[in-house]
Amino acid sequence: MKDLDKAFAIENLSRSWRWLNSSAKLDYKNYFRHHYNAYAVSSKENLESLRKRLKQNIYTPSPPVKIYLPKKSGILRPFTILTIEDQIVYQSFVNVIAEKLYSVAGKNYDLLNFGNQYAGSKSRFFLKDWKKGYKGFNSSIETAFNAGFTTTATFDLTAFYDSIDHKVLRQLLQRLGISNDFNDRLISCLEKWTCHNHYSCKDQKNEVIYHGHGIPQGPMASGILAEVVMTHIDEGFKKLKPTIKYLRYVDDIRLMALDEYGIRSSLLKLDLLSKEIGLFPQSSKINIHKIIDLAQELKSISLDPEIKDTDKLIEPDDALEKIDIIIRRDKNVNNETALKFIIGLAIPSIKLDNRLIKLLDSHSHLYKTILRYFERRTKLSKLISKKLVEKLKTDNIYEEVTAKYLVCLSSNIHEKHINEVIDYCLNKFKNIEDVTSPNLQAAIISWILKGFHFRFYDLQIFLKDSSEWVIQSIMHLISEKDYGLPSYELLINSFLERRDNDTALNAAYLCIVKNLNIQANNAEINDLAQIALFNLGKLKDRPFRKSTIPESLKYLFGDVFNNLDWNKFLGKHKLKAETQIYICKMYSQTDATAFVNQLDVFNDLLLDSLYLRDNTIGKYNLGKIGSIKNSVKLKAAYPNFALAINLIHELRLKSELSHSYTSANGKRTKRISFTELSRIRKKLIAGYSEYIDKASSILLVSLAIKGEQSKSHGASVLARV
Helix, strand or coil, X not given: CCHHHHHHCHHHHHHHHHHHHHCCEHHHHHHHHHHHHHHHCCXXXXXXXXXXXXXHCCCCCCCCEEEEEECCXXXXXXXXXXXXXXXXXXXXXXXXHHHHHHHHHHHHECCCECCCCECCCCCCCCECCHHHHHHHHHHHHHHHHHCCCXXXXXXXXXXXXXXXXXXXXHHHHHHCCCCHHHHHHHHHHHHHHCXXXXXXXXXXXXXXXXXXECCCCCCCHHHHHHHHHHHHHHHHCCCCCCCEEEXXXXXXXXXXXXXHHHHHHHHHHHHHHHHHCCCCECHHHCCCEECCCHHHHHHCCCCCCCECCXXXXXXXXXXXXXXXXXXXXXXXXXXXXXXXXXXXXXXXCXXXXXXXXXXXXXXXXXXXXXXXXXXXXXXXXXXXHHHHHHHHHHCCCCHHHHHHHHHHHCCCCCHHHHHHHHXXXXXXXXXXXXXXXXXXXXXXXXXXXXXXCCCHHHHHHHHHCCCHHHHHHHHHHCCXXXXXXXXXXXXXXXXXXXXXXXXXXXXXHHHHHCCCCCCCXXXXXXXXXXHHHHHCCCCCCCCCCCCCHHHHHHHHHCCCCCCCCHHHHHHHHHHHHHHHHHHHHHHCCCCHHHHHHHHHHHHHHHHHHHHHHCCCCCCCCCCCHHHXXXXXXXXXXXXXXXXXXXXXXXHHHHECCCCCECCCCCCECECCCHHHHHHCHHHHHHHHHHHHHHHHHHHHHHHHHHHHHHHHHHHHHHHHC
């Protein structure tokens, strides 16, 4: 089976969905707790729909939501929010890569590499238990130290995930035997998933900047994709002299040697290997030193803070003692890993509350860990609520920090301070268009909803202009009690019609669990939402998939065309036509010559469908556009469309992808330029507009005739009776 077929096989897509649900990266999963539930309602049918779109090559990856989290240094770490289907597709690509990578990287597990270890296709989990790998990493350092390797250096790469070049990644995947068509599809998705994507409330549009490098930070699949790159370095160190030890946990590399010379020579090799694949070390973090205290050395190793821990909870007094020991030993708290785990496992208490509030004052970059602790409190005291509200108002440099404070306070704040936070959010809402973080926008709106400061009409207007992520984030917080059931049903039904699958599926989920009436027209409801609603008996008619042709035409020519039931009009050609115009969409910015050739095929399908339905214009043989070039009947009935298809066909005849020489004059064919296409753009729009409008009329006449025939048949039956 080809690599791409393996990736898109239903078994692999199902495995990806299962692994997403069993992932240990709780910080990432928590963003999608409602989304996963909504997708699960009809996951089998959703995955089958996804498979068909992938195989047909009409699946479109979505631009991500980018969240920027502050690091200790003050710079921002990007966090990538992908749609549920994009997560499944990404995971499905990487599943295939993981199998091939294992034949190379698997030999280094627990010898050189101790993190992001593939667990195998039959495992319940995608990755092996991180704790075993981390323990092995520490154990190997200890073994090397006891063997006399007492000089060491740590090596950290600058913005590792963001710096991975797509061309380098393609080349490394080719080394593993990954096919070109697989790489093409994966890289095209990565280009979309790593772009900067900012939705402007003011302009109601996305600002997208494509980077051409990087892999998404957040999704579990990125761990293995990063291993494709890091394995190049691992393999370069395999034949080290026995006087050097190379150990790696994700992108934290530890070198150990008998003396400083050995360390410096291995650092040079490591630097060169990194630069070979376009990566660069953080020179400020390279620290050559003699190990004095092994225990302290091991505590300096960092871990992924998003990985869940399943150890036993720590009693409050024990947690306090451990926290104080760490801070007394090192006021800068270099050993943040241990501190985060202690706070994460600590059972809340009043004493611990007060200690962590003070720690938040001195170590504000630990906000996520400390606020997560406070979220576990059933009810915050008046004092702690007051201090957190003060921090909310003063620690406002980073939007994601402000959003986290608002989320933390949303469920357990002392009632004396609720109105204070609502007033703060109302003030923020006055300039909501200046808020760039979708998480902060959602958090502000959730608090305003809590205080019931939105009239229904105002809420409708705001959500109409909001990003999909904001709608998804607050949809479950809107209460039917506040606005009345009819208004609430109207609002949720409007979400069913959104083209964004995650938004529509969340709306369908609410319709199911709250038993809401479906008021939206079936034909307007999102395809995946239709499936979920039909499965649970909320729709009587079987779901049907709407054509993607309107979306592709809108992308190519703008929102200028009227509606047409493409599925009904094109009949047997509907799937092929969808694929053709989608391919045109792909080539529209990169290859004008290929675009023309593909559009000519699309026009061929339109012509055949038209001639099958309109017998006044003669007959047509599929694949013979040239035969109707001078058709008087076609030009009389469809003048604009006839001109449009002839203009494209003439360009195709001049295209070097069609022939070596043109048959008409014997001249060499050439590359088609985008300038040539821009000259005929208005004529193409006029042609397709005419086709769509007249095709709609043909369908209406056909429907009317069928209605009359049905009445006539009914009358004859009654007469016989």
